[in-house]
Amino acid sequence: MSGKMTPGRFLRENAVIIIFIIITLAAIQPSGLSLTYIVQELLTRLGRNSFLVLALLIPIYAGMGLNFGMTLGAMAGQIGLIFAINYNITGVNGLLFAVLASMPLAILMGYICGVVLNNAKGREMVTGFILAFFMDGIYQFFVLYTLGYAVPMKNPAIVLSRGYGIRNTLNLDIVRQSLDTWWMLKIGPFSLPMASYLVIVVLCLFIVWFKKTKMGQDMRAVGHDMAVANSSGIPVNRTRIIAIIISTVFACIGQVIFLQNMGNMATYGAHTQTAFFAVAAILVGGASVKKASLANVFVGVVLLHALFVVTPNAGQKVFGQAMIGEYFRQFIGYGVIALSLVLYAWRSRKEAERQREGLRGGTAAAAQGGAK
C-alpha cells in the first residue's frame, strides 16, 4: 500500500476530485453566480447533507459496500415527519418527536435490510438498490392507502381529498429550518447553522469512538475477511445486520435534518434520491467501496454540491437550456458511481494478479521462489 507519491500516481488516485474541481471552476464564470452566494449555498448544504452521507460509513467499514438500502431509513424518517405534522408538533420539538417516533421503524427496516443483504453476499449493492425500490412500494401502500384509513389522521390539510392517503407535497412550515435557525452564527455575509453542525460533529465523534469499540473492530474484521472473522468466533451475520441497522437509523435522522432545511417534502419522491446523492458525494470525496473516511464525506459534499450549485445556471447561460444543467448533474452523479465501481472492481482484480506475480516467472524467478 505504501510507496512514493509520484505526481502521476497522485493524479491517478485523485482523478475524480481533480475533474470535479476543474469542471466547477470552469462553470463558475458562466453561471454568473457570486462567490458569496456559492459559499453560502455550500455552508447550508453541508449542514443539510453531511449527516446522510455519514450514514454510509459504517456499512463500508463492515465490508458491505455502499448502503443503497439507506433509503429505507429515509422513508422511516419521513413517516416520523408525517406524524409530527399530523399532530402539529412545531419547531425542534417536532423534529425530536419525528426522530424518536420513527426510530423503532428505522431499526426494523435496518434489520430487514440486513437480513436480505446477508442472503445476497457479494451483491449487496444491487440488492440494496432494488430493496429500496421494493420498500418504496410498501411505503406507498402505507402512506397512500392506510394513513387516514387504518390510521386516523387529525390534520385534514395533509390528507388527500378522498379522505385517506397523504398529499403529494407536505408543507413542513411548522418545523422548517428550526434546527438551522436554533443557533445561527453570522460571520460577515455568511450565516452558519451551528446547531446542525453540532449534530454532525456529535455524529462524527460517535463514529470515531465507535471504531475504537469491540464492535467497531469486529466490523473491520468482518469487512476484511468474513471467513476468518467467522472462524475466530465473530458472529458475522449479526455484525453485518447491526452495521446496516446503525446506518439505517442514521439515514432516518439524516433525512429529518435534510427535510427540515428544505421546508417541504415530496411525500412520494423525497427518499428516492437520498441514497443516490449520498453515495455520489462520498465517492466524489475519494472513498471506495471498501474504504472511506470522515474527510471523504466532507470533501465529497463540498465538491458534489459546488458542482450542483453552478451547473444549472451555467447550462442555462451557455446552451440556453436550464435542463442541461439538471441532466448534467444526474449524469455526473450516476457517472461517478459507475466509474468508482468500475475502478474498484478493476483495481481489485489487478491487485489479485499482482499478488500472484511473485509466484510466476521463468527459471530465474523460479530459482528465487524455490528458496521459499
Next chain:
Amino acid sequence: MGQETPLLSLQNISKDFYGTVVLQDVSFDVKPGEIIGLVGENGAGKTTLMRILFGMPVIRETGGFKGKICIDGQEVSFTSPFDALDAGIGMSHQEFSLIPGFTTTENIVLNRESMKNSPLNDVFGDRMSILDRMDMRKRAEGSIVKLGVKLDPDMLVSEMPVGHKQFTEIAREINREKTRLLVLDEPTAVLTETEAEVLIRALRQLAAQGISIIFISHRLHEIIEVADRVVVLRDGVIVKDTPTEGVTVRDIASWMVGRHVATERVDEAHRYFEEIILSVKHLWVDQPGETVRDVSFQVHKGEIFGIGGLAGQGKLGIPNGIMGLFPGGGEVLLHGKPAPLNDPRTALQMGMAFVSEDRRGVGLLLDETLEWNIAFTAMQIQNKYLKNFGIFKIRDESAMKKLTEEYMDILHIKCTGPKQQAKELSGGNQQKICLAKAFAIRPDVLFVSEPTRGIDIGAKKLVLDALHKYNRDFGMTIVMVSSELEELRAICDRIAIVDEGRIAGTLPPTAELAEFGLLMAGERSAKSEEALSA
C-alpha cells in the same frame, strides 16, 4: 515419564463416509510437552482425524465417528471447533486464517481483544467496550516472546513475509491462556529453510514450556528433527507409532508409502518407445496451491507417463499449465512443434486433451445434459456434431445422442439416458463423462489428472481399464497425474515425482517403494537419476 496421564488420548477412532472407510481403529496418546510427528500420504486420513478432534460440523453431518477422545483422562465430545479451543486445543491451518489488513497484534488477539468498559455497555452490551490497545499489544508481545521469534507487533499482515504470517498464526494459538495442545498442519510448507529452522526451534521452546504439539509435515527430516514420536497413517490405519530416536527418513518414507490395496500391474512386460511426442522444458505454472516452478520432461509416443507427488507440490499444475488453464511459461513441443501456452484452444487443436482433476468445477457442465458434456469440445474445436446450413451451423442433436450412447456403452456409464443432467450422476460416472469428452476429440496426447479421486473402487478399476485400453488399442499417449502411487505403478511406464514445483526424479514403476517415498519427501536421491538413465 512413568504412568503420567496423557494430555490427549485418541482411542479406537473409526470413521467412514457413506461406507468408505477412511479411519480405522486409530489410537494414540499425546503426553504434556510432547511433540508428535504425524505423517501420511494424501488421503491417509490425517485431515479427517484432525476434523474429528476439532468437532467439525462436517463429521456430525456425515454420521459421526466411532471411538473416544479423552483429554486429561476425561472423555470429551466437541460439537464445534470453539469447544476444542475452549478445551485448550489450538490449530494452525495450512491456509492462513489471518486478516491481511490487520496488524500482528490485532490478528494475535482477534476476537479476544482486551477491553475497557464504556458507558454504552449497559445499553447495548459488551461489544460496545473500548479496545485497550496498550494491553492488546502487551499480550501479543508476550506470545511472540513465548514463541521466541522476531515479529513486529504493529506490522500489517499483508506486508509481512510469508514466514511471519505463519509465526503470527502460531502466536495467536498460544495466546489463548488455556492452549496446551497445538496442531500444526504443514507449517513449514511455505517457509524458507532458515524460517523453518526458526520455527522448529520455537516449537522446541514451546514444548519445553509444557505445550504439546501435533506436527503434520511431509518434510520427513523435519519430523525427525523436531518430533519425540512419529505416528504414520496409511489408508486410515496407524502403521507405525514409534519414538523418533534412531529412525531414518528412509524408514518413515517406506512406512508412509507402503503397499495399498493391491492394484496389480496388468502386464509386467517392459515396453520400449522410440519417438518423442511431447517435450516440456523449464515449464512454470501459476496455479494457486499447485505452483510449478521449473519442470522439464519428455514423453514418448504410445507411452503412459505418470506424474506423482504429494498434494500442493505442483504436480497438478503441469497439465493445467500445458493446456493453458493457468498462466505459465516455458517451452512445450508437441511433435517437435512449439505448442503455445495460455491458449487452450490451440492446445486442443494441436491434439492434446485434458481430463481435469476439478471434475465438477472444470470438467463438467453440471446443469447441462450428458450429450452437451461429451460433445462440446469436439463440436467447438473440430466442428463435429454440427449441421451446416450455409452461413450458420446448428447443433446436430441426433449425432450428439449417438455419440453419447456409444460412450455410455463403451465406458459403462450408468445413467437414465443421454438427456440426463450431469449433476445427477455419481462421481465415478461423472469421471467417465469427462473421459468420454476427452476421447471424443481423439487426442494424440491425453492428460488425465487425478482420474480416480473421490470415486469408488469399482469405478476406479473401470476408469483405469479404459485408459489402459485406449493406450493399448489406439496408441493414445497418456500423461497421468495422480496422488495414488499404486495406480501410477499399476499402469504407467515411467513415473516422475514432483516436489516443490520441480521434478524430484523419474522412476520405473518397478522401483522400490521407499525410493518413491524419499522423492516425495523432498529427499533427492542420486539413485533416481540413475534409474532414469538406465
Next chain:
Amino acid sequence: MRSFKQIVTDFGWPRIIIFLFLVLLFLMPPFAKVTGIERLAGVASISIPASFSDVFNRFGQNAVFVLALVPMIQSGCGLNFGLSLGILSGLLGATLSMQFNLHGAAGFFGGLVLASPFAVLFGGAYGMLLNKVKGEEMTIAMYVGFASVFFMSIMWLLLPYTHPDMVWGFAGKGLRTTISVENYWIHILNNFLAIPGGDVTLSPMGVKTYEFLFPTGELLFVALTAFLMWLFMRTKTGTAMTAVGSNPDYARAGGISVDKMRLVSVIISTFLGAAGILVYEQSFGFIQLYTAPLAMPFSAIAAILIGGASVNKASMVNVLIGTFLFQGLLTMAPSVINSTINSDLSEVVRIIVSQGIIIYALTRKTKVTK
C-alpha cells in the same frame, strides 16, 4: 424423475404465489362484472375483449425487450440492468429515421438499420467494460445504464436535429419529450394482418376503432425474433455461449474465449434492446426520450424472472410466459383491483411484484451447482 416437491423448490414459492395471483387476476373480470361492484363504485365496467386485446398488444410491445435479456443471462453476465443502452441506440435509430423523413415500413426498418451501428458500438464498449468487472456486472450495469440515459438526455437537447415534427417548435432545436410517430410508422407491425373483432366505434374523423384487435404482425415479429434467438442458441456460437454461462472454467478448458462470448452476448442483447424499443414505439405511437428509458430494464427483468428464469438460466419459455403474465398483470390489475376494492392500488401492486421478484432472484443461492 424429479418429484413435485423438487420442482416447487426449484421454481420457488414466491414465484408460485405471484403466478397464482396473476392467474387469479385473469379469472377475476367475469366475477367482478357479475357482482356489479364496479357499477357501485362508479368505475367503467371491464370489457373482456378489450382487455385481451390490450394484453396481446402489450405482450408484443414488450416481448422483444424481455428476449433481449436472454443472451446475457445465458452467457453468465447476469440480468442486463444496462438494457437502457440498447434502448438508447434504438431511440437514436428512430429519431434518425424520422429526421431522414422515412415513412411506413421503410421508416421502421430504416430505424432498425440506423440503430444497428449504435447498438454494436454501445454494446461493444459496454461488453468490454463488463468483461473488466466480472462478478460485479449487475451493479455496474445499472449505473452505466442510468448515467448513459442522462448523458443522452443532454444529447437530445444538443444534437442538431432539425425535423420540425421532432424539435421544440419555438426554439427550433432540441428534441421534444414525446414525439408522435402517427404520420410515420405507427402500428406498422400491429396492423399487418391484424384481426379485428368486437364492437366497432366510429370516431368523428371516420376512423374505425375495434374493441378487439389482434396485433398479428407484432406477434409475428416477436415470434420471428424468438425463433431466431432459439436458433442462435443452437448454433456453435450459441452453444459456446451457454457453456460460458453455465461454467466458464469448462468453456475455457474447451478452448472457448470466455470474454469474446460474453462480448457477443452483450452486443446481441443491446441490439435486441434497440429493436425492442422500435417495436414498442410503433405500437405505443410515440417516441419517448429523456428519462423515459430509465425504468424499462426493470420491467423487462421482472417479466423474465416471473417467467421462471434465474440470474444465470433463461429460456424462450421463460420469456414468453413471463412477458405474458407480467403484462397481463399491468393490464388487468388496474381494472380488476379498482373495480373490486375501489382503489387504485394497482401501481403499488406493480412495484411490489416486480421489485419483489427481482430481490427474490438476487437473494437466491444462484451459483451454478458445484
Next chain:
Amino acid sequence: MNGVNKESKVGPRRMLVRGGLAVVYIAVMVMAFILGKGHKILIDNKDSQDGAIKAFENVNVTIDSQDPIDFMAGDRDQTSVRSQWHTITIKVGDQQPVVKKVTLPLNENVVLLSIPKLMANVEPYVVPFVPADEPPPPADNSGNSNEFTSPTGTEAPAAPTAPAAAPTNP
C-alpha cells in the same frame, strides 16, 4: 473463547439501565409532543349561543408575549401558539388588564376561545373547533404515473433540490 461474544447474561443493573432508558425515551417523546404541540386558537368575542353572555364592546387581548389584538363585538381572530399552557391578558375598555391562565386540550389542533366566557368564568370557554362546512381540499393526484416513467412510479428521479428533471419547456 472468553465469553465476550456470547450474549452475556443481562444482569439486574443492565435491566435497570435499559428499562430506565426506555422510560426516558418515551418521556422525551411525550415531552416533545406536549411542548412542541402547536395549537391554533380562534379567539372569539361573540355572544354566547344562548345569549346569556354578551360580547364586549371593545377588548384587547394579549396571549403570552404576542402582539395584542383588538376586538370589537362579534369579531373573531386567530393566532398560533405552542404547548398547552398560556397566559392571557385581557383588557376590556379602559379597565385594568385581567390576567387569566388557560390550559388548552392537548389533542386538539384548532380550538375556539371565547373571551366573554373566559371573563365570566363560564365553562367551557375553550372548545374544540368544528368547522361547519369544511371545503374539500383541492384534488390531488397520488403521485402515480405511467409505469415507464420510473422504477418507482413517481416522477423521473430528480435532484431533491430541484423539481422533476423532465424537461417541460426549454
